[in-house]
Amino acid sequence: MLVGPSRLELSELSGRLSYTARDLAQRARRRLTSQQKTQLMVLTPDFTARPVISFQHVWKRYPTGTEALRDVNLVVPEGDFVFLVGPSGAGKSTLVRLLIREEKPTKGKIFVEGVELGRMKRRQLPFYRRKVGLVFQDFKLLPNLTIYENVAFALRVHGQPDAFIRTRVAEALDTVGLSGKELTYPANLSGGEQQRVAIARALVHAPSMIIADEPTGNLDPATAWEIMQLFMRINARGATVVMATHNREIVDLLRRRVVAIDAGQIARDDRSGRYHDDSSKSQIRAQ
Amino acid sequence: MTILRNLRFALNSAWQSFWRNLAVSLAAVVSITLILILAGVNLLVGHAFSQVLDGFRDKVSVMSINVADDTPLTSVYAFQQQLQGDPRVATVRFVTKEEALAEFVRDPNNAVLSQQIQGNPLDAKLEVRVRSLNDVAAIDSMARQWPGVDPTDPTNYQGEFVTRMLQLSQWLGFAGIGLMAILVIVSVVIVMNTIRTAVYHRRKEIEVMKLVGATEWFVRGPFVLEGIMTGVIAAAIALSLLVISYPPAVSRFSADITFIPLTYDPTFISSLARDLLAGGALLGALGSYIGVRRFVRL
Numbered sequence: 001m002l003v004g005p006s007r008l009e010l011s012e013l014s015g016r017l018s019y020t021a022r023d024l025a026q027r028a029r030r031r032l033t034s035q036q037k038t039q040l041m042v043l044t045p046d047f048t049a050r051p052v053i054s055f056q057h058v059w060k061r062y063p064t065g066t067e068a069l070r071d072v073n074l075v076v077p078e079g080d081f082v083f084l085v086g087p088s089g090a091g092k093s094t095l096v097r098l099l100i101r102e103e104k105p106t107k108g109k110i111f112v113e114g115v116e117l118g119r120m121k122r123r124q125l126p127f128y129r130r131k132v133g134l135v136f137q138d139f140k141l142l143p144n145l146t147i148y149e150n151v152a153f154a155l156r157v158h159g160q161p162d163a164f165i166r167t168r169v170a171e172a173l174d175t176v177g178l179s180g181k182e183l184t185y186p187a188n189l190s191g192g193e194q195q196r197v198a199i200a201r202a203l204v205h206a207p208s209m210i211i212a213d214e215p216t217g218n219l220d221p222a223t224a225w226e227i228m229q230l231f232m233r234i235n236a237r238g239a240t241v242v243m244a245t246h247n248r249e250i251v252d253l254l255r256r257r258v259v260a261i262d263a264g265q266i267a268r269d270d271r272s273g274r275y276h277d278d279s280s281k282s283q284i285r286a287q
Numbered sequence: 288m289t290i291l292r293n294l295r296f297a298l299n300s301a302w303q304s305f306w307r308n309l310a311v312s313l314a315a316v317v318s319i320t321l322i323l324i325l326a327g328v329n330l331l332v333g334h335a336f337s338q339v340l341d342g343f344r345d346k347v348s349v350m351s352i353n354v355a356d357d358t359p360l361t362s363v364y365a366f367q368q369q370l371q372g373d374p375r376v377a378t379v380r381f382v383t384k385e386e387a388l389a390e391f392v393r394d395p396n397n398a399v400l401s402q403q404i405q406g407n408p409l410d411a412k413l414e415v416r417v418r419s420l421n422d423v424a425a426i427d428s429m430a431r432q433w434p435g436v437d438p439t440d441p442t443n444y445q446g447e448f449v450t451r452m453l454q455l456s457q458w459l460g461f462a463g464i465g466l467m468a469i470l471v472i473v474s475v476v477i478v479m480n481t482i483r484t485a486v487y488h489r490r491k492e493i494e495v496m497k498l499v500g501a502t503e504w505f506v507r508g509p510f511v512l513e514g515i516m517t518g519v520i521a522a523a524i525a526l527s528l529l530v531i532s533y534p535p536a537v538s539r540f541s542a543d544i545t546f547i548p549l550t551y552d553p554t555f556i557s558s559l560a561r562d563l564l565a566g567g568a569l570l571g572a573l574g575s576y577i578g579v580r581r582f583v584r585l
Contacts, residue, residue, distance in 0.1 A: 100498070126505075127500065129497075130500035134498050140495055153495065156292075156296055157496055157505060158500060159290075159292050159296075161288070205500075
């Protein structure tokens with residue numbers, strides 16, 4: 001049984017997506033002042049850069065002895081949308097943690113935009129994280145800050161000026177459809193709205209890459225679908241999206257690239273895959 | 288500009304954090320205040336002691352060389368010239384027999400004795416003020432070799448007393464340093480634990496900060512500032528208490544123990560204020576830096 005939208009709705013959605021992208025460009029060109037134009041341009045990812053994720057024979061063994069990843073090879077081109085699927089404990093979260101350099105690989109190399117993460121100095125790490133937008137299952141919002149301040153937080157940490165923060169936060173909240181909720185606190189929002197705030201925070205510094213770890217894990221199907229629409233829109237603007245998820249319906253409907261991880265290895269890598277391995281077609285087994 | 292904005296951010300969150308954990312912050316302020324009062328008292332006592340010692344030093348750096356009665360005046364002047372040329376000597380004054388007697392009689396302590404004196408039993412003398420106490424012994428042996436010196440009672444100076452005082456002041460200095468070291472360690476540990484509590488309260492914020500790309504110093508800054516704030520507030524309280532109680536303590540002390548010439552020294556207040564405030568800030572910074580170090584590593 002299908003809980004998410006039907007195929008018809010999906011085609012409608014993709015129509016709306018392209019409309020949204022075109023609309024944004026038109027707004028930037030026609031209606032806005034030149035200052036706002038440049039700011040909008042900055043919010044859309046820089047297409048001249050080529051963020052490419054590349055895992056080369058990556059092994060990860062934790063100090064406890066658990067072998068979380070075994071010889072993982074993975075290449076994500078710029079603008080790609082990748083689902084990481086697999087049972088709990090398969091190594092999805094480890095992969096995400098390696099990608100944001102919370103962990104270093106035991107063996108092998110990880111390159112992001114040509115930089116090897118394992119050899120990155122601790123000093124440089126904050127500046128790497130500023131190129132990435134992160135979204136988590138538990139939102140990680142700060143309860144004592146308003147919605148506005150939660151989103152602004154990412155820019156304050158970078159030491160950006162107030163005027164810049166104001167326009168950027170307004171744009172980001174507009175993108176996720178939460179304009180007008182600036183002064184509310186996270187506790188007064190629904191789960192879906194809280195995740196939208198988290199996404200706004202991940203977007204506000206215009207990252208070229210969004211990494212999401214089970215972003216719909218705590219949400220009901222309808223809300224999860226709304227959040228997914230947001231990610232699709234962000235991807236349509238050019239940002240690379242890597243998303244670890246358990247949400248079978250969404251993966252099966254969107255038919256994007258699916259990388260299945262099992263027991264620390266890549267079990268399957270389909271260009272337009274499903275959550276479960278359906279028959280034998282278009283399979284690439286990891287060696 | 289970025290630095291100013293970051294500083295403003297750090298000040299804001301340090302201030303908020305201080306008030307959010309008010310009980311812990313106040314406990315730390317009170318403890319550090321007590322410690323700084325102890326340190327301040329230590330400094331004050333040290334200063335008073337050196338004041339007193341300077342007074343004594345002034346007195347004991349004068350030695351007198353007694354001149355034998357039959358020494359010709361030219362020989363005395365020649366020796367006086369020789370002493371004055373010596374770099375270790377500050378001043379030399381020649382006191383004749385008559386002047387010595389007059390000085391003796393003038394002293395009320397000698398009232399009874401001066402009644403019974405017949406003639407003038409006192410020697411003429413050379414009063415030598417030595418620049419450094421350590422040189423008193425050398426000048427003494429030089430004087431003893433001078434032929435004009437009174438062989439029965441060549442020189443007068445409080446040599447033994449001098450060395451004792453020097454030793455005492457040295458030991459007191461060591462004790463003061465030891466006490467200060469203990470106080471420093473205790474207060475650093477107190478600040479450390481206060482900041483650990485603040486870190487615990489804000490662990491979520493720290494986590495998010497790290498994930499959105501805050502530098503280590505950006506995360507650390509607010510905590511170090513909070514530590515400095517704690518230290519400086521404590522120092523200000525300790526300082527005002529000390530400044531208020533310093534003059535009455537001195538007057539009480541000098542009323543009770545008259546033979547120690549202790550005086551109120553207002554010039555010392557500014558150096559005490561500088562030491563305490565800088566010390567408080569430094570202790571706070573050090574304690575919080577150590578307290579937060581482990582938790583902000585990326």
